[in-house]
Amino acid sequence: MYTLLIFPPAVKDVNVLLERERSEGISSPSRDDDSTLLNPGTHSSILEDNTKSESGLPEVITVLSLISVICLSVCLQGRSKSCGLCFSDGKCRIDYILVYRKSSSQSEKREIFERNIRAEGLQMEKEASVTNSDVIFLKLHAPWDVLCRYAELMNIRMPFRMEKRINKFRGWLPRKPMKFDNDTLPDLEENESFTAPFSRSRIHHFIIHNKDTFFNNATRSRIVHHILQRVKYEEGKNKMGLNRLLSNNSYEAAFPLHEGRYHSKNSIRTHGAENHRHLLYECWAWWGVWYKYQPLDLIRRYFGEKIGLYFAWLGWYTGMLFPAALVGLFVFLYGLFTLEHCQVSKEICQATDIIMCPICDQYCPYLRLSDSCIYAKVTHLFDNGATVFFAVFMAVWATVFLEFWKRRRAVLAYDWDLIDWEEEEEEIRPQFEAKYSKKERMNPISGKPEPYQAFTDKYSRLVVSTSGIFFMILVVIAAVFGIVIYRVITVSTFAAFGWALIRNNSQVATTGTAVCINFCVIMLLNLYEKVALLLTNLEQPRTESEWENSFTLKMFLFQFVNLNSSTFYIAFFLGRFTGRPGAYLRLINRWKLEECHPSGCLIDLCMQMGIIMVLKQTWNNFMELGYPLIQNWWTRRRLRREHGQKAKAGFPQWERDYNLQPMNAYGLFDEYLEMILQFGFTTIFVAAFPLAPLLALLNNIIEIRLDAYKFVTQWRRPLPSQAKDIGIWYGILEGIGILSVITNAFVIAVTSDFIPRLVYAYKYGPCAGQGRFVSVYFFTFLTLYRDYREPPDSAEPYSYTLQFWHVLAARLAFIIVFEHMVFAIKTLIAYLIPDLPKDLRDRMRREKYLIQEMMYEAELERLQKERNEKKKKKDRAHHKEWP
8 A cells, every 4th residue: 555645736637646546456566565655764765666566657746755755854843743643644543553674584473464454444554764764663543444343343322312311429529629520521521422332234323423433442452452352363263363474583572652742832721631641641641630520531541441430449449448558547545644544554665673584595685574564655655545447447448448449349330331242252473372272172162272271281280380379479488587697686786786776775776677588588579470470381371361360360479478478477476486485485596586575566567568668669769760761861861962952843643552551461450459469558467557547548549540550651552442340450459358357356455564454453453354454564464475474483484374375366356356246247338239239220220221112213204204204105006107
């Protein structure tokens, strides 16, 4: 196909000539010789040589070449808007871009692939890169007939001629200041209409004001990608698909275009948005609108339903964090305001005559219990009377969050026409096909033969993969054991430190440095991605979705264990197996195992969670935005050095997009994983760190804008794709919610002093039976290192006292009662909250009824019209027969 150009009137005859050549079927050669490329440096000579050999019109082509150079120079100077988003004729919209290198060795496959693309009806145009003549851009355009044909095959739902009542829920939302008004975002307030699967036979029933805009850009790109995934590149039943050509380097990149620039000199309020990308930047990715609701409809229209659902879930999660953060802050403030009335901290601060054993053997001195006064007060900020209430609240909150998200997802699925959408039968992965191509069986759905994996082979691979998972989890546990050894050895070092501040706070210094080292180990062990890839490929999943689910589960397990293993150690094992005076347990018969602080182990757990959350979230935010920013900055710097300061401004849109960073190879995996791990940190040990939801909320407010800025400005436009929900992540969230109930029950019962205080108040205190906690030295109740042992001068030295068994029984009883009560509440809430809102269910039924009625009336109208036409024909025939 010859490259079309916009010609001035003086060369009208050239336009006629090209149109005549098109009508006669003259097209570009089937070989991948790039003879019709637009290239600023070589365009004239290439066209002359090619035309002399094919059409014998050197004079006309000389004129054509000169005009091409002139038009191209205009494009490079940024004077023609059609140069970036359309073919060179200024009319055919670019729906997809393929990029390859002329030096690639896969030219034969590309030739067959592109020939078959033309056979499907797609139009194409090639153009060389402005910055690198070896890079070739293949621009694709889907004509109206092709769009209609594949929209019908793909069951794409389009607006039907019937008005749709706007959801009442939208009227309940505040208009200001968090919601955009109609003047700012006119595109978000559309006249809603019912939709139906597109049908060419009923095309007159669809709302078509303009054929060029009936299918939006995202839909057009999705249709073209659907075609490209089914076009053959070699003779054979399975030698097809763009993904395989990308994997074997036939093509270097494939992406839809952004809709122009994201910034403008003119304000959107005075001049309006130049395009949807500009609108998204001003009303979503710009930091000044951090408090506004996200324009989900516009996000979905530009990036597709899958990405729209991610941001809808992230926004819903962030919004639900507000009540959790407020209650957590209230618990912290309650501890702060009741600090002076805390009986435990008072007794510790006044216990100047109680001597404690050294925490290490050589350099650690004997301690007075009053030395732990500050730590006891800090512990009360997190471990107070409101902690149990907060743990129950967060367990219920997690259930409410998930249940109401299902309702929110249902509303979005209805508004975005995803209720009846079902994923297509997926293609078999090329690796699976290559491995098991010798053995086939009939697919019960498609009725076609396909490669088959034997049962024994499948499960033997699964066993090996599972063994690999457990081995890597053991590696994480070994790393945690290394941190334990560090803590045991370092506490003596800090106790002999020359700086008095460190020497007097050796245990806190040990905990702080151990947490920082643990964070570094966590980041180093993130190399699990390669192991997860290896194990997933070893399993040989049949389809891409099976591969993604398997890889996602492995990566989540690795990351979860990596991030939380040290936290589990501090919460449930630190100080539990140290032995007793005279019979301490030692590491390699040398170092005494680490004990909890005299004020309890909760302060260590708080430090662990606070430091890890802050450092982890800060690092993630830096890497998410910093890496693509640095990469794009380096690319711009190189282009300025090679082509001048203003070169990039004149590049066409496909050139600018190609210089951006591609989206992650695993799509939204990294974004979801980061938020799911944060959700686990927020819920699993929230009883020990009530400020976790507040830190998560502050991070997510930043996260939404960081992700928005990255998607709009730093990444190539991802392929718009559909999805009904967040996939396997929802099941992982439910699992975390169940685990959080168990862990919080154990944190309150085992790690905190809540149960010992209750036992003392109701059983051993001076007001026993009255439920009041009075000051008669609670710490004498915790006799000897909180271990409830007899003193050394008793008949049975260091044996467990009766209080030990009472406290143990109370702890076990609390765990059972707490878990059963919370699980009962969660189950009741899940039962009472339906997955589908009643008004939405009624609207769906009403829509179905109205569509059936309308179809019935339309069919009657068609039959009546046919009957009338037959009658008219019969009458005309009767009149002709009349003499």
